Amino acid sequence: MAQLHWILLLSALLSFVHALDASTGDADPIYKACVDQCEKTGCVGEKCFQHCKFSSDGKSIDGPWYLQEPLYLRWKQWDCRSDCRYQCMLAREEEREQLGHKPVKYHGKWPFQRVYGIQEPVAVALSALNLAMQFHGWLSFFILVYYKLSLRHDKKTYYEYTGLWHIYGILSMNSWLWSAVYHSRDVELTEKLDYSSAVALLGFSLILAIMRAFNVRDEAARIMVAAPVIAFVTTHILYLNCYKLDHGLNTKVCVAMGVVQLLVWAIWAGVTRHPSRWKLWFVVVGGGLAMLLEIYDFPPYKGYVDAHALWHAATIPLSYLWWSFVRDDAEFRTSSLLKKSK
Ligand SMILES: [Zn+2]
Numbered sequence: 001m002a003q004l005h006w007i008l009l010l011s012a013l014l015s016f017v018h019a020l021d022a023s024t025g026d027a028d029p030i031y032k033a034c035v036d037q038c039e040k041t042g043c044v045g046e047k048c049f050q051h052c053k054f055s056s057d058g059k060s061i062d063g064p065w066y067l068q069e070p071l072y073l074r075w076k077q078w079d080c081r082s083d084c085r086y087q088c089m090l091a092r093e094e095e096r097e098q099l100g101h102k103p104v105k106y107h108g109k110w111p112f113q114r115v116y117g118i119q120e121p122v123a124v125a126l127s128a129l130n131l132a133m134q135f136h137g138w139l140s141f142f143i144l145v146y147y148k149l150s151l152r153h154d155k156k157t158y159y160e161y162t163g164l165w166h167i168y169g170i171l172s173m174n175s176w177l178w179s180a181v182y183h184s185r186d187v188e189l190t191e192k193l194d195y196s197s198a199v200a201l202l203g204f205s206l207i208l209a210i211m212r213a214f215n216v217r218d219e220a221a222r223i224m225v226a227a228p229v230i231a232f233v234t235t236h237i238l239y240l241n242c243y244k245l246d247h248g249l250n251t252k253v254c255v256a257m258g259v260v261q262l263l264v265w266a267i268w269a270g271v272t273r274h275p276s277r278w279k280l281w282f283v284v285v286g287g288g289l290a291m292l293l294e295i296y297d298f299p300p301y302k303g304y305v306d307a308h309a310l311w312h313a314a315t316i317p318l319s320y321l322w323w324s325f326v327r328d329d330a331e332f333r334t335s336s337l338l339k340k341s342k
Contacts (some may be wrong), residue, residue, distance in 0.1 A: 025106035031092045038084035047087055052080035086114065103299040109186065110248060113303035120183040122304050126178035126312035131173055133316050137323025138169030144327050149334045158334040160217050164208050165326055168201075174321075175201040179312070188245070195250060196237045202257045203233030209261040212329075213268035255295065260289055276328035283322050290314035 025031060038044050042052030087104070093103060093111045103111055115121040145157045152158060174195040182194035207226050216222050236253055240246070262284050269280040293311040300306035 003248065023090065025092070025104040026109070028092065028190060029094075029105075031088055031106070034079075034088035034091060034214075035084050039081060040323075042080065044084065044087040044091055047335055049080060049083040049087075051083055110299045110306050111303065112300055112306075118184045119186055120306075120309065122309045123183035123312055124180050126309060126316070127176050127183060130312060130319060131176035131180065132174060133319045134169060134172045134323075137319060137326070138166075138173070140167060141169070141323060141330065145330050145334075149331065150338065157330075158337045159330040160333065161212060162330070164211065165330075168204060168208055171197070171201045171204050192241050195240055195245070197235055199233055199240070199250070199254065199257075202254055202261075203229055206257050206261045206264075209264040213264050255291070258291055262291075275332055276325050276327070279321055279325040279328065283318055283325065286314065286318045286321075290318065299328055 034044060038049075039052065042048050089106045089111050097102070105111075112120050118124055145159055145162050149157065149159070156162075175194075178190070178194040178197045182190040207229050210216065210220060210225050216225055236250075240250060265280055266284045269277045269284060274280070290311050293307045293314065296307060298307045300309070
């Protein structure tokens with residue numbers, strides 16, 4: 001019965017994906033005119049930008065000759081555009097607020113207040129905390145399996161999933177690193193790195209969920225599980241990087257992979273006699289609720305905290321509990337294997 005509830009809740013989650021809308025802010029003619037004007041004059045109202053000093057033929061007006069190389073110029077033009085978009089967005093949002101309108105997205109992003117040039121300071125700080133939490137979890141797992149629990153004669157751990165959790169730890173730390181970079185400055189490169197790392201992590205944790213829940217220990221069977229998922233994830237990453245960075249498609253792929261692994265863990269937590277299954281339940285329920293935040297995307301409060309930032313906040317305690325489950329699992333498996341061998 002509990003499983004049926006889960007399936008219902010998760011399919012409700014999936015149907016929310018359709019509610020995601022395209023950004024309307026950058027289609028606004030007043031905003032467009034502001035950006036065009038700014039790229040020509042280098043100013044929005046009183047505010048002018050250093051990066052926007054071009055002459056009419058596109059060459060920089062000032063600066064020594066070696067700074068007039070095409071690459072530098074392109075960089076400057078690109079920086080000018082980014083400054084103009086930001087300033088026009090702030091100006092437009094202020095006008096809209098006075099008219100009583102709600103915030104809208106610009107180029108797929110909510111209007112955020114920058115702090116020291118950092119685009120989403122709250123999300124950056126939370127990503128860094130997540131990174132620290134993952135490192136702590138992974139390190140404590142490492143110390144547990146290699147120094148506290150007994151090892152086999154060949155110096156390997158009794159726990160069969162040690163290697164998989166190491167890869168998981170590395171992929172998740174990598175993913176939080178790029179998340180922090182991406183939220184501090186969002187350009188095509190940082191966006192691709194963040195998305196690709198997140199997809200790789202989700203794909204790998206799906207493999208891990210299947211292997212742990214179904215007790216896949218045999219090498220050949222592990223390859224049978226991993227190969228199709230790795231093939232799918234690699235194709236998706238290549239598609240995003242080399243063909244089209246399709247946000248809508250990526251959200252669907254990520255939510256689908258997330259939902260499948262939550263289901264796998266939930267069903268396993270329902271049938272297993274594992275002593276720490278309550279931790280699994282907690283992470284599954286918490287993860288499902290946190291995923292709602294990612295899907296029910298609301299604008300940033302005071303220009304700082306949006307749904308995505310809250311999602312990053314929610315994953316901090318969940319990661320702590322998750323690694324605590326992993327340590328319990330290592331202890332549990334090791335002690336039952338030792339009992340068997342005696
Ligand atoms: Zn993020």
